[in-house]
Amino acid sequence: MANLTSKELSALEDQIGQEQLLVKKYQAMSNMCQNQQIKQCLTDYAGKHQQHCNTLLTFLQ
Numbered sequence: 001m002a003n004l005t006s007k008e009l010s011a012l013e014d015q016i017g018q019e020q021l022l023v024k025k026y027q028a029m030s031n032m033c034q035n036q037q038i039k040q041c042l043t044d045y046a047g048k049h050q051q052h053c054n055t056l057l058t059f060l061q
Contacts, residue, residue, distance in 0.1 A: 019056060
């Protein structure tokens with residue numbers, strides 16, 4: 001794990017939580033959507049936020 005201060009670690013944890021929340025929201029909206037183009041956009045947004053989350057998680061290793 002990188003040498004992070006407690007403030008940096010707290011901010012990182014908050015950001016990871018926000019990214020995870022966005023993934024869940026976009027996935028949920030995609031599942032409710034009937035329009036295939038919009039559904040695909042929402043799925044893409046969920047994927048991008050999952051990538052952000054995965055990138056942030058690497059700072060905890």
